[in-house]
Amino acid sequence: MSENVLITGGTGFIGKYLTELLIANGFSVSVLSRSERKNTDFVTYYKWNLKQNYIDENAILNADYIIHLAGEGIVEKRWTNNRKKAILESRTKPIELIYAILQKNNKTVKGFVSASAIGIYGAVTSQKICTEYTLPANDFLGITCQIWEDTVDKIGSLGIRTVKIRTGIVLGKDEGFLKKVAPSFKAGFGSILGSGKQYLPWIHINDLTKIYLKAITDTHMHGPYNAVVTDNTTNLTFSRILANLYGYSIWLPKVPKFILKVVLGEMSVAVLKGQRVSSEKITKEGFEFQFTDIETALSDCIK
């Protein structure tokens, strides 16, 4: 019988692509979702309700591996105090619930892999290259990612191998970051945000899902891994290339910082700041990126 991978939040952008890859590699997939969904030949859906501390325990009891992707969108709405709380708790509470079920049933899994984000290194632009040894930043994203990862360690305390995928901006067709920015570029109104000098560490969705696959099958993998291409792409390069792919050169002036701050509030740091991030640890583990050139990656996503 095939091994089962349970994906929390598996209905989202990364989850959908990952489900396909796992099935193609002979796994059966289960998904924990807040909404009722119909099972398919390859995917079994289980329901949970985090507000009511409810989770269908069978999802956990049938799992050989768990991949935790669930969480409120980080840049969907302005960062009010309530929103910040929701962003954090939608990531940590599921882990607490899963921990309680594993412990209560004396159940183990072969690996627990959680999403994390390069936001752990903070909303800063500098020449420093962040590695997995760089300390978490003391700002909202830094603190949120640190608590998220610390909660994953609770699962590790049960003797389960845990891996944290510190993800950069994921590029995929009509999904995630490109779903937000591509329409304005396609319409000819693309522009550079702020100074444009902020780094934009990215990864193509095909590479990210392969990293998740490796994280469950490669028992050497343990702890945090940066999932980005280390090519020093900035917002300026990204924007120019995207506009070129749509057949024009950027003609609009840069969007000034103060406008983004007025429109997005504190969340504006997510687009106005960006660090350089190293992917050396994952490549040393033998991972080979398919997409290492931003133009090729963007071209693949918008074709």
Ligand SMILES: NC(=O)c1ccc[n+]([C@@H]2O[C@H](COP(=O)([O-])OP(=O)(O)OC[C@H]3O[C@@H](n4cnc5c(N)ncnc54)[C@H](OP(=O)(O)O)[C@@H]3O)[C@@H](O)[C@H]2O)c1
């Ligand atoms: N995409 C990126 O560029 C990127 C970059 C860095 C890190 N990440 C991280 O990777 C993970 C997956 O990202 P994604 O792009 O696939 O996200 P996504 O498309 O927004 O999907 C996340 C899924 O989480 C579930 N969810 C949303 N709010 C929830 C809540 N309050 N409680 C429980 N479940 C909730 C939803 O599933 P249901 O509606 O079915 O419950 C949703 O489909 C996230 O933790 C994200 O922060 C993503």
